[in-house]
Amino acid sequence: MKREIIITKDGSPTIYLPDLNEHYHSIHGAIQEAKHVFILNGLNEFIHKENIAILEIGFGSGLNALLAAISCIEKEKGTIDYAGIEAFPLSDLEQSKMNYAKLLSFPSSIEIQKKINHSPWNENQVIHSKFHLTKINSKIEEFDLTSDYFDIVFYDAFGPRAQANMWTIELFTKLFNALKENGLFVTYCAKGQVKRDLKAVGFSIESKPGPPGKREMTLAWKRF
Numbered sequence: 001m002k003r004e005i006i007i008t009k010d011g012s013p014t015i016y017l018p019d020l021n022e023h024y025h026s027i028h029g030a031i032q033e034a035k036h037v038f039i040l041n042g043l044n045e046f047i048h049k050e051n052i053a054i055l056e057i058g059f060g061s062g063l064n065a066l067l068a069a070i071s072c073i074e075k076e077k078g079t080i081d082y083a084g085i086e087a088f089p090l091s092d093l094e095q096s097k098m099n100y101a102k103l104l105s106f107p108s109s110i111e112i113q114k115k116i117n118h119s120p121w122n123e124n125q126v127i128h129s130k131f132h133l134t135k136i137n138s139k140i141e142e143f144d145l146t147s148d149y150f151d152i153v154f155y156d157a158f159g160p161r162a163q164a165n166m167w168t169i170e171l172f173t174k175l176f177n178a179l180k181e182n183g184l185f186v187t188y189c190a191k192g193q194v195k196r197d198l199k200a201v202g203f204s205i206e207s208k209p210g211p212p213g214k215r216e217m218t219l220a221w222k223r224f
Helices: 030-040 063-074 092-096 109-118 169-178 192-200
Strands: 004-007 013-017 051-057 079-086 124-128 131-137 150-155 179-187 204-209 216-221
Touching: 030 063, 030 179, 051 063, 051 169, 063 079, 063 109, 063 124, 063 131, 109 124, 150 169, 169 179, 169 192, 192 204, 192 216
Parallel strands: 051 079, 051 150, 079 131, 150 179
Antiparallel strands: 004 013, 124 131, 179 216, 204 216
């Protein structure tokens, strides 16, 4: 499938798929969106938890992993065990053009992004003493997940219009089971049917203001 690199409104790059008319990130700002959805309204919900396990669906350019690593390193205590699932990895050339680290103010962001980019697939790697990463080259439907293991799911698949098979009750059930009690499923998507389906499998739904260009986003909690 053809992929094009474009620059979003905050100056950060993203990938555009003409065949699907879909972008990996918001055209209003890739870094801006990722920080708002997955860090501010995802990881920061667990700011007082020392050791956090994150599963990302749609690893893509590695932006969410980079921001999570930086957030963890900035904390005085704690570690992150991060697993990112991606069925169609970027090429080395495409990945080299995702220059997020140069746009961030964190001192070692360039080194961290290089380690993330060069980390081999399907192997656990130490990116930093506080951040361990496993990049998984697989479709989530075909990958077995450990029950009650993850604290957070970063759900960053393409939207239901383009990728309906990624927004099913069956898949939401699989992810619900993979989360610990009080775990969080967080996504940019706020469609009514998605929220109804998440609720149907047992999640408690919370709507939050979305990033620029989007009115709402969704938090889904595994609470009993």
